[in-house]
Amino acid sequence: xxxxxxxxxxxxxGLTAGKWPIGERLPAERALAEExxxxxxxxxxxxxxxxxxGIVRTAVGSGPSAGATVIDRPAAGLGAAVRLHVAxxxxxxxxxxxxxxxxxxxxxxxxxxxxxxxxxLDRVREHVEAxxxxxxxxxxxxxxxxxxxxxxxxxxxxxxxxxxxxxMRAAVASYVTAGAEAVEEWPRTAARLCAEHRAIxxxxxxxxxxxxxxxxxxxxxxxxxxxGLGER
Amino acid sequence: xxxxxxxxxxxxxGLTAGKWPIGERLPAERALAEExxxxxxxxxxxxxxxxxxGIVRTAVGSGPSAGATVIDRPAAGLGAAVRLHVAxxxxxxxxxxxxxxxxxxxxxxxxxxxxxxxxxLDRVREHVEAxxxxxxxxxxxxxxxxxxxxxxxxxxxxxxxxxxxxxMRAAVASYVTAGAEAVEEWPRTAARLCAEHRAIxxxxxxxxxxxxxxxxxxxxxxxxxxxGLGER
DNA sequence: TGTACTTCTGTGGTCTGTCCACAGTGGGCT
DNA sequence: AGCCCACTGTGGACAGACCACAGAAGTACA
Numbered sequence: 001x002x003x004x005x006x007x008x009x010x011x012x013x014g015l016t017a018g019k020w021p022i023g024e025r026l027p028a029e030r031a032l033a034e035e036x037x038x039x040x041x042x043x044x045x046x047x048x049x050x051x052x053x054g055i056v057r058t059a060v061g062s063g064p065s066a067g068a069t070v071i072d073r074p075a076a077g078l079g080a081a082v083r084l085h086v087a088x089x090x091x092x093x094x095x096x097x098x099x100x101x102x103x104x105x106x107x108x109x110x111x112x113x114x115x116x117x118x119x120x121l122d123r124v125r126e127h128v129e130a131x132x133x134x135x136x137x138x139x140x141x142x143x144x145x146x147x148x149x150x151x152x153x154x155x156x157x158x159x160x161x162x163x164x165x166x167x168m169r170a171a172v173a174s175y176v177t178a179g180a181e182a183v184e185e186w187p188r189t190a191a192r193l194c195a196e197h198r199a200i201x202x203x204x205x206x207x208x209x210x211x212x213x214x215x216x217x218x219x220x221x222x223x224x225x226x227x228g229l230g231e232r
Numbered sequence: 233x234x235x236x237x238x239x240x241x242x243x244x245x246g247l248t249a250g251k252w253p254i255g256e257r258l259p260a261e262r263a264l265a266e267e268x269x270x271x272x273x274x275x276x277x278x279x280x281x282x283x284x285x286g287i288v289r290t291a292v293g294s295g296p297s298a299g300a301t302v303i304d305r306p307a308a309g310l311g312a313a314v315r316l317h318v319a320x321x322x323x324x325x326x327x328x329x330x331x332x333x334x335x336x337x338x339x340x341x342x343x344x345x346x347x348x349x350x351x352x353l354d355r356v357r358e359h360v361e362a363x364x365x366x367x368x369x370x371x372x373x374x375x376x377x378x379x380x381x382x383x384x385x386x387x388x389x390x391x392x393x394x395x396x397x398x399x400m401r402a403a404v405a406s407y408v409t410a411g412a413e414a415v416e417e418w419p420r421t422a423a424r425l426c427a428e429h430r431a432i433x434x435x436x437x438x439x440x441x442x443x444x445x446x447x448x449x450x451x452x453x454x455x456x457x458x459x460g461l462g463e464r
Numbered sequence: 465t466g467t468a469c470t471t472c473t474g475t476g477g478t479c480t481g482t483c484c485a486c487a488g489t490g491g492g493c494t
Numbered sequence: 495a496g497c498c499c500a501c502t503g504t505g506g507a508c509a510g511a512c513c514a515c516a517g518a519a520g521t522a523c524a
Contacts, residue, residue: 002506015316016321018321022322028476029475030474038507041273041506041507041508044477048277048280053312055320058476058477059476060476060477060515061475061476061515061516061517062473062475063474064517066515066517067476070320072320074314074322077313080285081306081310081399085306085309095393102334106333160330161327161334234476234478235478261505270479273477274478274479276506291487292506293503293504294486294502295487295489295503297487298487298488299504300505
């Protein structure tokens with residue numbers, strides 16, 4: 001086993017044991033190196049991996065905010081991994097769409113059945129209303145669309161689902177953008193998408209999990225079919 | 233932007249441009265460092281991240297197998313990320329279970345509706361039969377259980393779902409192992425799990441997608457409930 | 465006494481240089 | 495012809511140094 005892997009394993013053990021709760025800082029690189037009897041570069045490589053995975057955030061300087069702080073961003077690491085493999089890989093778009101459907105329908109079903117968080121629901125509605133602006137250009141519209149879907153998934157409270165969907169965001173954005181360009185009458189499609197978004201949020205608000213799930217599936221698959229991306 | 237991030241970006245650009253197809257090797261660390269005008273440690277940190285994400289594999293020595301070889305193992309990066317976040321306590325086990333249910337039920341539904349691949353189906357059955365051996369110890373049993381579920385998901389043909397589930401494998405294994413230890417009468421539970429596996433495969437074989445999905449959900453959630461992991 | 469400035473200290477970021485372990489390669493010896 | 499061994503290129507690891515940064519502590523001044 002290589003040195004940085006040993007360091008990583010030791011840190012992971014400490015994390016599992018609750019040695020450094022979220023918000024706490026890891027020991028300084030030099031201190032950690034001495035404590036574990038390894039060199040600083042080895043410690044750094046381990047911390048790099050933790051950073052790439054979204055486990056810690058590093059900052060230079062002094063004071064409480066400096067150093068390697070344990071954070072709570074599962075989406076960062078999963079996102080990077082999914083992005084690298086989806087963007088440069090040979091994954092068909094249909095797989096991405098299908099996976100979205102599975103995760104998002106499950107997420108809204110859970111969201112509808114949970115006690116509703118009005119503040120979070122309002123955040124989702126904000127994106128819906130922002131998209132209703134007819135002067136919005138396509139790129140901004142799709143930006144809000146992405147945010148809407150992520151926020152919607154967040155309502156479920158399932159961090160893993162949210163992280164995976166966040167990670168797929170870049171991949172989804174690329175096919176949705178291509179799809180929007182292929183649509184004949186964009187204003188009409190945009191209006192329809194907005195109406196569908198509203199219906200989904202309303203279903204979640206009235207705790208209709210099955211209905212929300214159905215609407216989400218039709219929303220995602222409908223757009224995918226309409227744009228004809230599946231035939232390519 | 234930090235040096236290793238710049239290096240990472242440059243390598244990523246090269247990867248997406250097809251500069252180093254899968255199986256090809258990246259330039260040597262020293263060569264890459266000189267080419268990019270940075271130090272070797274910075275290059276190493278970037279390569280560490282790529283390695284952790286499952287993009288490259290490094291090997292010492294000389295010859296064609298040495299160096300940083302480009303591979304395509306999405307599961308590696310996703311797995312590490314999921315595992316680390318479960319370790320740091322930010323990802324509740326219930327989220328992992330719920331996500332499994334969503335992805336696996338969707339996968340078997342797709343698998344059942346596809347034209348069946350008998351060879352692949354036989355591979356799945358092999359694991360089922362191997363688990364029926366009463367002399368099998370718990371660790372080996374659970375190993376086959378993991379393989380069974382991954383192979384089952386693979387039947388769907390959705391590479392992304394398969395990659396995500398493979399990535400979750402380690403995280404799933406840890407809670408399943410803890411769960412198995414908490415079970416009162418293991419032999420009886422093991423027998424039941426085997427029977428459930430058989431029923432799932434049979435449902436897929438007769439193209440009963442809805443049935444297979446229901447059985448998978450009950451299988452996963454039933455074990456989770458039985459072990460009482462949810463109450464902790 | 466209070467405020468503004470300066471210095472100190474601890475942190476990660478980066479580089480240089482060095483040595484080691486490893487594995488394939490090829491030349492030389494038998 | 496076959497075997498052995500030094501060579502070479504690779505990643506792995508380490509020591510030590512310097513820099514930029516940001517907060518903290520100390521100091522000078524009003």
